[in-house]
Amino acid sequence: MPIVRNSFIQMTKLSNVKGRITYISSHAKQENLYAVYETTERKFWRELAKCNQEEFVKSGTEGKCIEARELIIALPESFVEYQPDMLLKLFTEHFKQNYGTECISALHHNKRKTNYHIHLIFSERKLLDEPIIKIASRNRFYDKNGKHVRTKKEILGEDGQIREGCYIVKKGEVYEK
Incomplete structure (x- = not known):
């Protein structure tokens, strides 16, 4: 049955x-x-x-x-x-x-x-024929969470060095793909 x-x-x-x-x-x-x-x-x-x-x-x-x-x-x-x-x-x-x-x-x-x-x-996103690549037109600064911040001062420690986990994407480099 x-x-x-x-x-x-x-x-x-x-x-x-x-x-x-x-x-x-x-x-x-x-x-x-x-x-x-x-x-x-x-x-x-x-x-x-x-x-x-x-x-x-x-x-x-x-x-x-x-x-x-x-x-x-x-x-x-x-x-x-x-x-x-x-x-x-x-x-x-x-x-x-x-x-x-x-x-x-x-x-x-x-x-x-x-x-x-x-x-x-x-997927909820569509596959692109070609990736969209974003290139920095000026230096870009990122905090320890990977969030873009406006100025270099925001990622520097008291000693003037870049804090751990923070980073800079230099002008002309790819910052997003």
């Missing part, structure tokens, strides 16, 4: 996107992993996490940085009849086309094989 259940979608905020990708896409961690599909290279997720963490620190916001989001999409059990690679590619490419964002997804069953589902991780 087939299992009858309702489909559902759950969305989660991810504060460790690289760790979550490893978890959902690893045969060692998922005993019923059928397929993994990616719309971009893995280095995109490292860069995304780094960029989001830097922006989060700059904002001075409390709490955890949201690096990406994840949808867990329960599928009807009858979908096991479809080829896993093609099913996952169809879902993921449709999402990317509609929302214009990079994705990585994995198709699983739970341990008891009663819940056939997709984990779809997506």
Whole structure:
């Protein structure tokens, strides 16, 4: 007798996107992993996490940085009849086309094989064809938290030396990418 259940979608905020990708896409961690599909290279997720963490620190916001989001999409059990690679590619490419964002997804069953589902991780930022590089038109000063300050005096200690953790980006150097 087939299992009858309702489909559902759950969305989660991810504060460790690289760790979550490893978890959902690893045969060692998922005993019923059928397929993994990616719309971009893995280095995109490292860069995304780094960029989001830097922006989060700059904002001075409390709490955890949201690096990406994840949808867990329960599928009807009858979908096991479809080829896993093609099913996952169809879902993921449709999402990317509609929302214009990079994705990585994995198709699983739970341990008891009663819940056939997709984990779809997506970026809230779009991948640019070329990075935006900002070059300092004058020296830029940063405090120990990485926050831009207006003057050199703000990062100097009583001894006239740059305080620990503070730094200067010199005129002509890249300060943001």
